[in-house]
Amino acid sequence: xxxxxxxxxxxxxxxxxxxxxxxxxxxxxxxxxxxxxxxxxxxxxxxxxxxxxxxxxxxxxxxxxxxxxxxxxxxxxxxxxxxxxxxxxxxxxxxxxxxxxxxxxxxxxxxxxxxxxxxxxxxxxxxxxxxxxxxxxxxxxxxxxxxxxxxxxxxxxxxxxxxxxxxxxxxxxxxxxxxxxxxxxxxxxxxxxxxxxxxxxxxxxxxxxxxxxxxxxxxxxxxxxxxxxxxxxxxxxxxxxxxxxxxxxxxxxxxxxxxxxxxxxxxxxxxxxxxxxxxxxxxxxx
Amino acid sequence: xxxxxxxxxxxxxxxxxxxxxxxxxxxxxxxxxxxxxxxxxxxxxxxxxxxxxxxxxxxxxxxxxxxxxxxxxxxxxxxxxxxxxxxxxxxxxxxxxxxxxxxxxxxxxxxxxxxxxxxxxxxxxxxxxxxxxxxxxxxxxxxxxxxxxxxxxxxxxxxxxxxxxxxxxxxxxxxxxxxxxxxxxxxxxxxxxxxxxxxxxxxxxxxxxxxxxxxxxxxxxxxxxxxxxxxxxxxxxxxxxxxxxxxxxxxxxxxxxxxxxxxxxxxxxxxxxxxxxxxxxxxxxxxxxxxxxxxxxxxxxxxxxxxxxxxxxxxxxxxxxxxxxxxxxxxxxxxxxxxxxxxxxxxxxxxxxxxxxxxxxxxxxxxxxxxxxxxxxxxxxxxxxxxxxxxxxxxxxxxxxxxxxxxxxxxxxxxxxxxxxxxxxxxxxxxxxxxxxxxxxxxxxxxxxxxxxxxxxxxxxxxxxxxxxxxxxxxxxxxxxxxxxxxxxxxxxxxxxxxxxxxxxxxx
Numbered sequence: 062x063x064x065x066x067x068x069x070x071x072x073x074x075x076x077x078x079x080x081x082x083x084x085x086x087x088x089x090x091x092x093x094x095x096x097x098x099x100x101x102x103x104x105x106x107x108x109x110x111x112x113x114x115x116x117x118x119x120x121x122x123x124x125x126x127x128x129x130x131x132x133x134x135x136x137x138x139x140x141x142x143x144x145x146x147x148x149x150x151x152x153x154x155x156x157x158x159x160x161x162x163x164x165x166x167x168x169x170x171x172x173x174x175x176x177x178x179x180x181x182x183x184x185x186x187x188x189x190x191x192x193x194x195x196x197x198x199x200x201x202x203x204x205x206x207x208x209x210x211x212x213x214x215x216x217x218x219x220x221x222x223x224x225x226x227x228x229x230x231x232x233x234x235x236x237x238x239x240x241x242x243x244x245x246x247x248x249x250x251x252x253x254x255x256x257x258x259x260x261x262x263x264x265x266x267x268x269x270x271x272x273x274x275x276x277x278x279x280x281x282x283x284x285x286x287x288x289x290x291x292x293x294x295x296x297x298x299x300x301x302x303x304x305x306x307x308x309x310x311x312x313x314x315x316x317x318x319x320x321x322x323x324x325x326x327x328x329x330x331x332x333x334x335x336x337x338x339x340x341x342x343x344x345x346x347x
Numbered sequence: 348x349x350x351x352x353x354x355x356x357x358x359x360x361x362x363x364x365x366x367x368x369x370x371x372x373x374x375x376x377x378x379x380x381x382x383x384x385x386x387x388x389x390x391x392x393x394x395x396x397x398x399x400x401x402x403x404x405x406x407x408x409x410x411x412x413x414x415x416x417x418x419x420x421x422x423x424x425x426x427x428x429x430x431x432x433x434x435x436x437x438x439x440x441x442x443x444x445x446x447x448x449x450x451x452x453x454x455x456x457x458x459x460x461x462x463x464x465x466x467x468x469x470x471x472x473x474x475x476x477x478x479x480x481x482x483x484x485x486x487x488x489x490x491x492x493x494x495x496x497x498x499x500x501x502x503x504x505x506x507x508x509x510x511x512x513x514x515x516x517x518x519x520x521x522x523x524x525x526x527x528x529x530x531x532x533x534x535x536x537x538x539x540x541x542x543x544x545x546x547x548x549x550x551x552x553x554x555x556x557x558x559x560x561x562x563x564x565x566x567x568x569x570x571x572x573x574x575x576x577x578x579x580x581x582x583x584x585x586x587x588x589x590x591x592x593x594x595x596x597x598x599x600x601x602x603x604x605x606x607x608x609x610x611x612x613x614x615x616x617x618x619x620x621x622x623x624x625x626x627x628x629x630x631x632x633x634x635x636x637x638x639x640x641x642x643x644x645x646x647x648x649x650x651x652x653x654x655x656x657x658x659x660x661x662x663x664x665x666x667x668x669x670x671x672x673x674x675x676x677x678x679x680x681x682x683x684x685x686x687x688x689x690x691x692x693x694x695x696x697x698x699x700x701x702x703x704x705x706x707x708x709x710x711x712x713x714x715x716x717x718x719x720x721x722x723x724x725x726x727x728x729x730x731x732x733x734x735x736x737x738x739x740x741x742x743x744x745x746x747x748x749x750x751x752x753x754x755x756x757x758x759x760x761x762x763x764x765x766x767x768x769x770x771x772x773x774x775x776x777x778x779x780x781x782x783x784x785x786x787x788x789x790x791x792x793x794x795x796x797x798x799x800x801x802x803x804x805x806x807x808x809x810x811x812x813x814x815x816x817x818x819x820x821x822x823x824x825x826x827x828x829x830x831x832x833x834x835x836x837x838x839x840x841x842x843x844x845x846x847x848x849x850x851x852x853x854x855x
Contacts, residue, residue, distance in 0.1 A: 111453045113449065113452055135363070138455040143453050144450075145450050148450055149445050149447035149448070149450065151441060158377075162377060163451070163454065165370055165373045165374050165456070166370070166374070166451055166454035166455065167455050167456070168369075170366060170370050170373050
């Protein structure tokens with residue numbers, strides 16, 4: 062893997078809380094999923110990497126640019142596409158105007174080329190037909206795609222997406238996955254999500270965070286493999302299990318250290334995620 | 348974070364700078380388009396354009412003096428200025444209000460450069476105002492009978508006021524992040540203007556009144572442009588410096604702490620201060636002397652033209668209008684009898700310029716025989732006023748003598764002044780202070796007003812209704828009796844063949 066984004070020893074505290082605690086990671090081309098429960102530090106990490114928030118300590122580079130200097134930070138911002146969690150919109154702008162506005166702030170200055178690019182990204186997120194509509198008249202899913210178009214405009218080398226599928230219905234989520242998968246072709250995408258299905262379907266790499274630290278960094282298959290031999294089926298929830306729940310078939314699926322003679326079942330990515338979270342699993346499963 | 352210092356090569360840095368400034372320009376154009384399409388701005392520009400249309404309609408028939416027209420362009424732009432202040436302020440606050448800050452903060456264009464873009468976005472509104480001002484002024488220039496000279500300084504005040512309001516809106520948004528701040532500022536500005544206007548000053552007016560954008564005059568008279576003494580160019584410089592100062596202060600507040608911005612701010616403050624000091628200076632001695640000369644001895648600065656028997660002397664800017672005055676004089680003389688019909692009159696333009704535009708002053712009637720005073724304004728009631736002045740001099744011999752007039756000669760004077768007009772009763776209404784055609788009234792003239800009794804009014808109205816073909820021969824035939832001192836109104840009526848009023852002449 063050719064490293065495009067690398068971070069070493071990133072730490073950030075909010076008062077006495079460690080939002081990031083010595084986080085190090087290396088990202089390459091393709092979609093990297095960032096999984097973790099609420100308060101794990103995912104959004105903080107994304108905001109640091111997006112230069113929205115300075116870390117207390119540690120370093121990182123994005124496509125060989127060091128944001129530690131004013132010039133370097135500008136360079137990072139020039140190659141960055143950022144979709145924040147619950148993005149804001151200017152409701153009186155049309156979809157075209159909003160993306161065009163972002164394009165201007167990304168310093169795409171040639172009017173004709175910029176408008177061509179705006180049309181391209183709006184087509185990419187399948188919004189060509191409504192590009193002249195005011196954002197306040199668009200549905201939630203469409204707005205989210207406008208925000209993605211705004212992140213994609215200018216063909217950024219590093220795309221940071223903070224929980225982009227939250228609030229979308231299943232159909233919209235599927236469409237969004239398609240878009241993200243396409244966006245990951247030839248660029249580095251860091252996707253923060255609560256949805257393990259998103260990771261399973263999109264990511265060639267996954268980072269699990271909890272309590273401001275990286276708990277896992279590897280491929281989805283490796284994360285799934287972590288749960289091998291630690292998932293079993295039973296007629297009741299095993300009190301010794303980290304997590305256990307009744308499945309649609311009526312049996313209980315338990316994750317943790319199986320008792321002797323337990324009926325082991327094939328693990329999923331979600332099981333691996335729970336194992337990676339370890340002590341926090343019960344909270345997550347609840 | 349890493350302390351490694353990456354320095355791009357100079358050529359690359361220059362390219363980045365160019366790119367950033369091009370983005371500033373693109374942002375300014377985007378925001379300018381949005382600003383001009385905002386409903387309050389659109390509405391105010393439409394109202395302003397409608398107001399200009401209204402004034403244009405009047406300009407075509409009011410013989411405008413361009414040194415008045417330029418000042419008259421200044422109040423209209425206050426409408427779009429208020430809207431631009433509000434909307435520019437809201438545009439800057441938009442990102443915060445609509446929660447796009449979190450996203451936009453990580454975009455490449457630096458915040459202080461965005462502020463430059465916002466400040467520049469108000470320029471097209473100022474340019475649009477300038478175009479409307481230019482249209483208003485050009486229309487007046489093209490109007491028939493326009494005279495005088497406009498001042499670029501006065502014409503710039505409107506557009507600069509819009510620019511100032513816009514930059515104030517931008518700065519305010521950068522300092523106070525509340526949408527209520529702009530309306531509050533407008534209220535504050537209103538009371539500040541009242542206060543600044545109320546601070547006592549010297550004979551040139553309030554010491555601080557020039558600090559507000561648009562300065563009115565205490566007088567509505569028209570003076571030759573070189574006697575106005577308004578520091579128009581200084582005021583324009585002051586407004587420009589102030590607008591630039593506000594814009595650069597907003598950039599500075601928003602993180603643009605570069606040497607260039609700091610230097611530009613110093614220059615802007617310097618320009619504003621230079622303008623403020625320049626405009627606060629008293630009227631120059633040369634202008635004061637010129638005002639005295641123009642008031643007391645206008646012949647020294649006037650040019651004269653001969654039309655028919657009479658001579659017309661005017662301040663240089665009004666010389667093209669002497670032909671129009673001559674037409675009126677000819678009409679009046681054509682109705683007169685005796686030697687008055689051929690009398691060589693000297694029509695002299697006179698002004699009371701000693702107080703500048705700070706106060707009005709009446710022009711004393713001339714004591715010189717057969718000299719008629721004409722003012723600096725024309726059109727509307729000024730025509731019958733001048734006609735009344737001509738006829739009064741033809742009947743009484745001088746303007747001064749008219750002051751003691753209290754007999755039937757007033758009937759002859761008014762008939763000569765109005766009898767030739769196509770709609771004499773309307774003109775009679777226009778020349779009388781109370782706009783009536785019955786009862787006693789003051790009759791306006793370029794110098795002292797005259798008065799008409801109820802009886803005289805009745806006789807004049809009957810004569811005007813009868814028409815000039817019927818009355819003119821009688822006037823010429825009885826000229827000596829009609830203009831004899833102490834001739835009664837009843838006698839005049841009898842001589843001219845209309846019903847004589849009862850009672851003796853009684854002046855009020």
